[in-house]
Amino acid sequence: MRRRVLVLVAATTSLVLIAFLVPLALLLRTVAADRAVQAATSEVQTLSSLVATSDRAGLALTVQLLDATSAADxxxxxxxxxxxxxxxxxxxxVELAARGRSATGIVPGGREIVFAVRDPAGAAAVIRTFVPDAALTAGVTRAWLLLAALGVGLLAISLLVADRLARSLVRTTxxxxxxxHRLADGDLAARAATDGPAELAVVAGALNGLAGRIDGLLREEREAVADLAHRVRTPLTALRLDAEALAEPADAARIGDGVDGVQRAVTLAIEQARRRTPGPGxxxxxxxxxxxxxxxxxxxxxxxDTDRPTYVDIAPGPLTVAVARADLEAAVDALLGNVFAHTPDGTAFAVHLARGADGAGAVLTVSDDGPGPAPGSDPLRRGTSGAGSTGLGLDIARRVGERSRGxxxxxxxxxGGLAVVLRMGAPDEGSR
Incomplete structure (x- = not known):
């Protein structure tokens, strides 16, 4: 933007200077030539009366003196x-002037001026002066150099002013x-200064208003999620008490583990709702x-319990990924939960975990032998489900992958069925 402003100002100023200085330079050359011709004409006109009245010796002396002091011949x-x-x-x-007609003409090397006069005897005589090109253009080169310096100076001043203006615009932009970018990275406290140019100040004000609105909406959403998650804790506590009251220790332990998993998920939801969403990685x-x-x-x-053949292939660890363990567990639960929720009992499924293609991160694949998604459905669309569920399971896994640059x-x-591939990147060197 700064370069474009400078180019525009340079082009505009150059056109204005050319339109002003070129005619002025031509005018100066014409004025210099006219001045030289006028000076030569005035000098030789003084000889007209001398030719008509002076003797030949006096005339010769006067002409020689004038010729020696004049720039013209x-x-x-x-x-x-x-x-x-x-x-x-x-x-x-000269021949034309000898017939009684004074004239001026351009000849090679300069300009010739002739006057028709009469000598003391009344015979026709001719006074001729020749103004060379050097005399016609005397001072023109110096004047042109001054004009060129003036043009360069004006162009430099215009570029300096344009550069200051462009810097102000570029700095504000x-x-x-x-x-x-700070807002995109999650810094919702970032605000733009509104003291720049009027047009950019309007944009800055709109950006600040948008940031404030986003901050307010996120705050309301976080509080709503936190309140909802907090309310779930009460029935979970009741379930834990019921599980502890079961007569069979195995059943009590199994149900207690399930309640513990839900409790961890609820706690994680509250913690995530109370803090800002972290950026990728x-x-x-x-x-x-x-x-x-x-x-x-x-x-x-x-x-x-549901007679589902299970095939598990997990690469030996550690396979470090840029995902919090609680988030990864939630994603795995969501993918396996979809298998149990959307395929009939007895349907086989497989879990495959391998290192990433570049040797970093990990790739988790959960596949099943079920009927697959309904025709025309979009399982990755948040809140969409063809089986009466919330439609958030795959979205949870998708967000886990995207936050880890996968x-x-x-x-x-x-x-047959569906294979879900979750790609997770490795953490940055500074966060390991």
Whole structure:
């Protein structure tokens, strides 16, 4: 932007200077030539009366004196053919003046001026002066150099002023971009200064208003989620008491573990609602192999109760990913929960965890042999479900992948059904 402003000002100023200085330079050359011609004409006009009244010796002395002090060459052609002053040939203009007509003409090397006069005997005589090109352009080069210096100076001043203005515009624009990037990174306290140019000040005010609105909406959403999660704790406490009251210790332990898992999820929801959403890669890393292995063991009990063949292939750890362990466990629970919720009992499923393609991070694949998603449905669309659920399971996993600089993909399963691939990146060096 700064360069464009400078180019625009330079082009505009140059056009104005050319339109002003070129005609002025031509005018100066014309004025200099007219001044030289006028000076030569005035000098030789004084000889007109001398030619008519003075004798030949006095006339010769006067012409020689004038020729020596003048920038032009002065010659007098007498009727008898005598030439007084600077030697010169009888040009066509001299012949024309000998017939009684004064004239001026441009000849090679300068300008020739002739006057028709009469000598003391009344015979026709001609006074000729020749103004060379050097005299016609005397001082023109110096004047042109002064004009060029003036043009360069004006152009430099205009560029200096334009540069100051462009810097102000660029600085204000860069500040707006910086504030927008800070807002995108989660710094909702960032605000833009409104003391710049009027147009940019309007943009800054609108950006500040948008930031305030986003901050307010997020605050309301966090409080609503936190309140909702807090309310869930009461029935969870009741479930824990009921589980502890069961006669069978195995059942009590199993149900207690489930309640503990829900309790952890609720606590995590409250903590996330109370803090700002971290940017990509900001989460502390965890060992994906350990987390996935633990959650698969938890769901294996239910798989056994529902006669579901389970195939597990987990690469030896540690497989460090840029995901908090609680978030990864929630994503694994969401993917396995979808298998149990949307496929009939007895449907086999497989869990495969491998290192990332570049040797960093991890790739988790959960596939099943079920019927797959309904035709025309979009399982990755948040809040959309073809089976009467909330439609948030895949979205939870997708957000976990994106926060770790990975993602979530859906493919047909190797034996039909659906294969969900969760890609998770490795944490930054500074966060390991």
């Amino acid at each position: 002065v010659t007098v052609f007498l009727a008898d053919g005598t030439v007084v002053g600077t030697a010169a040939a009888r040009s066509p203009l 860069a500040e707006l971009a910086s504030v927008s 900001a989460a502390a890393g965890c060992d994906a192999a350990a987390a996935v292995r633990e959650r698969v063991a938890f769901w294996a009990v239910l798989a056994e 993602g979530l993909d859906l493919h047909p399963g190797p034996r």
